[in-house]
Amino acid sequence: MVGMQVMVKGSDGQFYGPVDTMALSQWRAEGRVNDASETKDFATGAMSTVGQVLAPMAPPPVLSQPVQPVQPTGFGNQYADYRRPTTYQTPASNTSEG
Secondary structure, three states: OOOOEEEEEOOOOOEEEEEEHHHHHHHHHHOOOOOOOEEEEOOOOOEEEHHHHHOOOOOOOOOOOOOOOOOOOOOOOOOOOOOOOOOOOOOOOOOOOO
16 A cells, blocks of 8 residues: 555645655654544545555554663773862962063
């Protein structure tokens, strides 16, 4: 169904398009249409819904286990021994009167 072109019925009752299933899927992800939004096949005029048009598309893969965050390497604890100075000394003035 990748090459399928549909018209989408807007909330104003007008049909918009044609759009392919890739664009229709993007619109659904953006919330511009939902699975109940009406569609009309551009070639045949057959009516259906966004959910019916996109149902044959493969869903995204589901991971069987959560992905563990990667711990940064190479930096270690290089600042662990840093000690902030306890007092601040103003640098000596380097002005000369002439």
